Amino acid sequence: MILGIDIGGTHTDAVCVKNNVIVATAKVITGADLVDSISGVVRGLGVEHGLLKRVVLSTTLSTNAIIEKKYTATGMIVSAGPGIDPRNYFLTDDFHLIDGAIDHRGREYIPVRKDQVLEVADNLKKNGVDGVGVVSKFCVRNPAHEKKIHSLIIDNFKYVSMGHRMSGTLNFPRRLHTTYFNTAVMPIQERFVYSVKQALAELGIKTSILFLKADGGTYLSSAADRLPVETILSGPAASMMGAVALRKNTHTTLVLDIGGTTTDIGILIDGVPVLEPKGISVGGLKTLVRGLKMLSVGAGGDSHVFITNGNLCVGPHRHGPPAAMGGTQPTPMDALRVLGEFEQGDLNRSRESIAGLARELGQDSKDVASAIVTKMVDTIQKACDGFIGEVNSNPVYTIHEMLHPDVVRPEEIMVIGGPAKNLQSYIEKAFGMKCVVPEHSEVANALGAALARTTAQITLLADTQLKKLLCPELDIDMELPGRYTLNDLISFGTDALRKNTTYLGLTDEIEIDVVEQQSFNMVKGFSTTGKNMRVKLQSRPGIISLWGNK
């Protein structure tokens, strides 16, 4: 029996799955203490806790800490060398620039100075900083500078993270922010994991805990301690994975998670969610965190409905619950209530709120209610068009891809979230496409968390001219044997991934994919001097086999 818990801003949902059946669900209001919410929702399930073999948590903990800047002072030691002035990306006075430069091939041309590192570390220590992020430009081509700085300061700071361990992807500004946020949320994650383990133990749950990541995969808390930044924005990912679990086919499916305030839009191709190619943003800053490509639009069941210059407007803000539920303002849910699509709450309050708008517009209440729903669905549809346009506009770099574009065209829509059922027919009509509302769609988020497979991605680079093999995420930096081919590199990476499952927080159930593979001849003068090979491998996001291939 496994347990998935999604701690959202408003509600905490839990789902208990045995074999391929949902055996219990529970919902509580998310309180100030997330650990209490977890205990509460687990108690609400009424299942025998001792039987739980897997517990997965999706939390807003690190997202909120970052957005609300609720973390302790965190230092950064940065070496960059020439290029854009890195100080453009410094967020606080605890960011320090030191000497050191590495080029795109990983060759050092300005060394790191020990005395300078120690001086900076000393200053940070004096300022009461406990955690330090270490980042150098092109560290993913040569991590030597980061490792040297790390070794010089590790004894003096409790939390240290290095840029090259975050991601093997090139992007220095994103690496700075990712490493900073990761270091900043490490103590928060550590305390949280400790409290959750204690609380679950008190309930008789002793199994290992996994966390949901932004890419819709999970990892064991051992890896989450090291890389807590990957848990940001796992909420929308939970819903998308729920959609993956609930789908009945492998069509290209547009997924709409309609909530109170917003609708989250995502897309599944062959049952796999599409990723944001460069990394996701949090707190207005771009990171290297691998995450699902999603768009949030300000149109939900509780969106504020009002009139400006004689025009009906829906959203983008929420001003409390629907009138039917005791709110003061009309909402799309009230419109649905008036139209008879929705049965809960006080019909009279809904009628009154919509009648107010109808008087102002000089129209019939039913027509206005219908117009509200149409307006909301239109807003969502426009956002979807933009979203699909963006998915299809990714630049390509080879003639093959240019001539054979993979154009994404949704074949059906899956709607999950509270008002899914009530809006189904309206969405079907507006999009002119089959619209599915799966069973259990109201707990898709917790179900997605419960069932998501463990994932990780690694980056490999082999440079046969410099005789170098690198895998930043696994901290592999070794000399390359004489002859080496792209296939050698792929097998090496596959082995390395399997050997490091604990470090990466993976369970045994993984399927490895080659995400990218490139090989270039390197030429000096007019003769080939070596090969430059690049590979990205991932353990594929998906649903654990226990759920079956439904």
Add this chain to the structure above:
Amino acid sequence: MIQAKRKTGLIFFPAYDWEITPTHPERQERLLYTQDQVLEEGLLDIEGIHEFKAGLASDEDVNRVHFCVPDVASRITHSHSISAGGCIEAARLVLEGNVERAFALVRPPGHHAMRVVHGARGFCNINIEAIMVEWVRKNYSHIKKIAIVDTDCHHGDGSQDIFWHDPNVLYISIHQDGRTLYPGTGFPDEFGGPGALGMTVNVPLPPRTSDRGFLYTVENLILPVLDEFKPDLVINSAGQDNHYSDPITHMAFTAGGYARLNELLAPDLCVLEGGYSIESALPYINTGIILALAGVDYSYVREPDLDPDQIREDPKVLDYIQELCDALLDAWRRRDEVVSSPNEFAERQRSIYYDTDGISETQNETLRFCPDCPGAFKIDTQASSGYRVLCVHIPRGACDTCRRQGHDWFDSANGRFYAAYLQDMDKDGYQINIL
């Protein structure tokens, strides 16, 4: 956070699956390290810098510029259509107002491709800037005058050839002196056809010219000429082989210098041309150009191995450049005083060598030197690859006489030719008559 002062579009098409041969300078690896640098610097995350997808140029787009012998399909690969299509997309972004400036960072290059194409010269099959220029003039009638400033180290003899008779396209090339480098042309006396005198300006610079020499030329010759010409669109044909580390040239320009050049020139569009120091120069030059276009501080961009004292030019080189620029500016300002062809028909004979494909071509060109329009012309061309063809061009704004003349030429082509071709710019028409 960094904010671009000017919204800038980037079309990046490195053609990772195309090469002339595996060890040729024009190979798959060429833009790999540029991409690494651009990604690591996070340039595409800067607010106001956006990457866009390349497009595909059609055969019509190619035929608007070239006479491909025997036809377009025989002379180009998909990579060339995408490279030219990338330039067209860049122009579209600027002219539709999506961005203020755009940079087509594409390969293969094009500025050695002339109007008639029997094969590849100087790694170029079709002229990607020229295809962009004609696409712009066809689609945006308010763009009348266009300036191309070619800062590739090699003389852009293809671009010069295509716009030689065009009074509305000013082609300025700064390059390493043709006595010391391929293609061996681009001297000050190459000054434009008889109906377009001064619309070609060549500035051959001595080997080992460095930042001061280049920037002197821009500030004291190119900018004053552009000020007077008042183009509606400025294009930098941004070859990057003037760099001190380039393996096939002998200049001493730097990444910082290229950035400053683009800051001064303020082009609407940049198109990558040559540049084969793919590890030591291109990553830094392209970073510098993108930042300069976007109006973002580039002062910290420099090559890791840069030693300005080592590459500074001799004062004598600067004196020479100063005299050259003075003379050229003077000649340009007095371009209308030059008496051109007194006859109705101006002819020129040329031998052209296609070094990349090893083809020799002889051309006899006849221009109707016309007081009322740029003048129709025909090219009788024969190549060692076997084709002899007649190419007729009726220019934009052609008068009735020139239009009739063009059709007469086309209609009277006989069996000596494999085919006759007719380019009619005002009608955007292209005809082939296989004889």
